Amino acid sequence: MKLKVKDIDISSGGPLIAVLNHQDAAMLDLHVMDRIKIKKRGKIETVVVDIAESNKVVPKGRIGVFEEVIISLKLKNNDVVDIVIARKPLSIDYIKKKLDGQKLTKNEIDQIVWDIVHNKLSAVELTYFVAACYTNVMTTEETILLTKAMVKHGDVLKLKKYPVIDKHSIGGIPGNRTTLVIVPIMTAAGYHMPKTSSRSITSPAGTADTMEVLADVTFPIKRMKDIVLKTKGCIVWGGSLNLAPADDKIIAVERPLEIDAESQLLASIMAKKHSVSSTHILIDVPVGKDSKVKNIVEALRLKKEFNKIGKRLNKKVRVLITDGTQPIGNGIGPALEARDILWLLKRDPKRPLDLEKKCLMMCSNIFGMIGVKYGYKKTLQILNSGKAYQKMVEIIKAQGGKEVAAEDIKIGRHSYDVSSTRSGIVRHIDNLFVSRIARIAGAPRDKGAGIYLYKHVGDRVKRGEKLFTIYSESMHALDYAKDVAKSNEVFVVG
Template sequence: MLKIRPVAIDTYPENTAFLPRSDGGYGAEQFQALRKIEICHASNTILATLAIMDDKHLLRPGEIGLGEQAFRRLGLPAGTEVSISQAMPPASLDGVRRKIRGDTLDDAEIASIIRDISRFRYSPMEIAAFLVACAAFMTTQETLALTRAMADVGGKLKWSSPLVVDKHCIGGIPGNRTSMIVVPIVAAHGLIIPKTSSRAITSPSGTADTMEVLANVDISAERMQEIVAKENAVLAWGGRVKLSPADDVLISVERPLRIDTFEQMVASIMSKKLAAGSTHLVIDIPVGPTAKVRNQTEAVRLRKLFEYVASKVGIVVDVVLTDGSQPIGRGVGPVLEARDVMAVLRNDPGAPADLRDRAVMLAGRVLDFDPQLKGGEGHVRAAELLASGAALAAMERLIAAQGPQGVTARPGAFEHEVIAPIDGKVGAIDCHLIARIARLAGAPMEKGAGIDLLCKVGDAIGKGEPLYRIHATSQTGLDFARELAASSSGYDVTA
């Protein structure tokens, strides 16, 4: 028996345990055999990767150290006695090996793999093997099975209303923060729209990151229920309520490998909507040369896959193909995007028209789910709710209910303007590159970091005039972003 001791080391997403090399009577060969161990106390059990410590001052004799993730997931107080044993490889790995060989897995095999992944029984290498095998070949039935399996292993939200609407964009377009405008419009109309969003992984900001500039997004399921009952909506971080937690584990390995197949994308999105209790969903698929979906043929294939899975899991979907040729709005990064969102909601004359128009269009598509509205009336109703100030009032109530931030966040004070090399016109903007520059500046971890776009496609520009302004909260972040922008600005200016 060993006493657990928390070790302040972030080993996300893995569970990691630490043992001293010379304690406990183990030899080096035994340590090697116990590379992955099972840690148990009554019904509390986790699997953890074992790390050997040679510093005798970090752990006392008879202690086992647990990294931050392992300590939190085990859920026991420091000093609790636990037993350790060698962890047997998950039986579901046989299914992964079959998938690597090119076989098609049945629903039970996929469900078993996802259960073990959600319980952190897989190493990142094993998860990567599963993802790469699925990226090589995956049937629509396997995509459906993956969706159901991921929805089943986590928490689920239930709502009293038979009509629970939602809106989701597949991402890839900087500044496309339409959800924060759609949600208050729909809430002001009276439909239930409990919007749970992820934090950014490879983008400069996610909806949760941007909303966090204005209000608390770390909300429990119980508090979400209370807010929705009163305000018809919520704009919260989905990680708190553990919707489709296996998806978060998969994403942590998927993103560094830049694996983002349509099948895995559909399973990821639809599993979270199913777990969130959505009944009707508008899906925004931006299509453009530097977007996730590059052409109409790809867009149609993705739309059909969404429609197939949605029909099987009981969610009504409306898939909208939108212009993904350039960033939306002016701000890229949490503070700058929140500024644009509030400008639209306040009907400011200088608010970005492209952000406003897209948000109103998507809100209209959501409102068209309302059986009380005649077909096609949704867009008119959405525009009315925005123009009248009803959407702004709904957003202000939502911020108050979730808990407003006490400090007003501002754009980073370290600035650099990227200028046009010649006189001409902006012919194209590379969405992927703009996102990378904003992230190097510090977004989304640094809320004030990002890019202020001063020109859009079609705008005339003079040599030496600014194309965009980089904001950072440190000189280091600014230098990183400037270096990439100097090698390639992301703007194509033609004479």
Template sequence: MSIDTLKIRRIGIDTYHENVAYLNRECSIYRAEGFQALSKIQISINGTRLLAVLNVVDDDAIVQPGELGLSLQAFNYLNASEGTLATVDHAEAPKSMDAVRRKINGERLDQADFDDISHDIVETRYSKMEMAAFLVATGQNNLDRDELLYLTRSMLNSGERMDWHEPLVADKHCIGGIPGNRTSMLVVPIVAAHGMLIPKTSSRAITSPSGTADTMEILSKVNLTPDQMSDIVRQERGCLVWGGTAKLAPVDDILIAVERPLGIDSQGQMVASILSKKLAAGSTHLIIDIPVGPTAKVRHMRQALALRKLFEFVGDRLNIHLEVMITDGRQPIGLGIGPVLEVRDVMQVLNNDPEAPADLRQKSLQLAGRIIEFDPDVRGGQGYAIARDILESGRACAKMKNIIKAQGANEIDLQPGKLSYPVCADRDGVVTHIDNFQTAKIARIAGAPMDKKAGVDLFKKLGDKVTKGEALFQIYAEFPADFKFATKLAQQNSGYSIGEKEQILQPLIAF
């Protein structure tokens, strides 16, 4: 073995979207090159190059002086056997960081700047710290609408694009912030049963107790390749898969991995994330759902209208037919919050169960109806009735079963977590307010979405009468530590307000 090479060793550590390398402090290359912990290094094996963040190790049991340890992601990327010789060198700092620094100083970036940043992120030239700097610099209202267009276009061009060779490819997306709200899992089978193409690529949760992909994963596989996804959509006219494995706008998935622990979800980045993913998935017609409420992501109508203009501006310039629906976001949609509980709600609606959540059913029909009206053979105003007929006839349920089978059905266990705790009303009255953020936080602390059976099951919604000591909702958890923290949080603040009926805020009218 040359003094300039090291044997690679697989280190069983999941570093989640970040390549990490491990060098022993006594390694001759480490001493000779003057590497520092957390610096970037370049690793080369047989012409394949990888950039990784360096961790320095003092334990020979982890990595020996003649070895180069690699995290799971880095090892899998290089696709080489343990013991293969690798060369290690200093990595050049990404040149696009100059643009990030300019943005931090308040300067305006152009298309080339965003293209360079996206390229360097996909090429793993950015550490998570550098990506966090980019996210903070472009967060909140720090992007004008042209910059937002540039960012969206650069994210779109960072990966593959699907072409379905059809004039109408439908999709829908909710901007989030409303617990439950699993409308996509109802809209897709309804629209697909109508015969329209609706390849739904969904994200996993960022700051919520579950994303559509997290919930759908209870029923079927969601980590599908583009070829698998294409075959399923051609066969069933629809799918519900995770967008990450399809390599569609991959820079978005990398940034989401940084946004999640930081709790960052700015409007500009949200618009770029949504539209880049939809365009990469080949969508031509899109419905955007913007819920508005006192504890939703969007809390005021003026904010919703401004966001709608941003979506329309970028959508028009990237040639996607886009319509925005502003909906009632005063409270969670459905009764379950967390993957297993949300699947229960969805299946109840699909099976026309009289116990199914009426609000989830109604909103899903409204969204599906608007999408069906994209069909040139459907008259305006007829979409809702067509969607309702597809649901009530059982065709939507049959279509969902076919999609589940095509994606690869999982063994289904809809029993919630074994640890449970009822949160009760402290007075008589009616439910006047439900805090979306607090109920979602309780569900997350309980373990959702990582623990599929964890979450919150709502028994009362706005306007419902309650008596003192009556259960408002039930917390479910799998592990004692999560259960303890979730129940303590709920005891401090349940997220529910009990009062008089006159105190309930009036609902918004969707349009």
């Protein structure tokens, strides 16, 4: 069948989708989610079928194509293309197999990942794969195969250096911006640390959002390599690279249901680390009721699995189980967190001591992994000498930024102070409400929005003393954030 292209100017965000008029679909006995091949000028692409019941959307004799198909086949509006019926991807049978609780083979996992990377699966089919792995947990062997397949079907940063250091935090804690301290410390010590980081999904800031206040974070892999060879490290957005790209697509379907299948979490982290040639990997697992990892039993199980996978991939892995019961650092939101980092590296009295303590502990562990004695003392020397700050400035400049004083970083022009209604000791800080208020205020969309904390758990507070300040670029957003802060117990003082 020959049909005329109609560019419907919509992106699916990944899957290759075409829309047929219901009459044309009936002639070919096609149904929603079936597959067709579109042929044009010697190029062929298999796409997922959707069906338009309205002639207005896609008239008979036309085929509506999403932007991904337009780009793949280099189509123009009114191009004539050939349509033939196609088989569904083999990986659909393998997804059904996993739904039935059966173990997948290397070839089956490899095919699923290939289909994910090349947009051969619809969002529904990919969601079933995620759900299958969530309800029928993958074995360690399957998780290792998934990790290797994710790396195989993506780019790899080949450094040919040893050791190559990396770290990852499981997340769920406001602040906790350890990467922006650890990278300059370890690179100032002479080690390579190419760090890819994420943007925020549900938090007030991801590491990439905070680094973006100071420098560019979006680079192709070749430019990333140049930066690392020049400065020994980088802090870049992983989403701009093609490192383990299946992971980003899996995360996109996990997010709405807040599903975090353990096997995919493990594979996701280890694939990203493997793809930047890491040899020594420190994993931070914060534990708390508002964290991704809720209790010590879950944390110990993850630790065991990380160590197993690391051993099989020939990586040295160390897992730290840390306190995830409260925010870490004072600033929550990109610009406020960036100020914290610069104050810490500059040894300013305003620096967040809880974040500093955690970074000292983590760097000490990294030094221990690579066989360096007195790691805590060495870390403190690098910080106090100013070498870590100078290295951070070097990385910032290599990534297109410039040196800036913490006080010159712009924060939200509108603010509101939240004070304690009683005297006592801070017993609890609600991580979820801290994140929610910061996001309602505009973070991370508005870099200067967020929260600045004056107190942490265990601190004494007097009635009327400030607990935190909300910053926003918008009075409307600030009003909404104020309402949430007033109507919920963000700080428990007693």
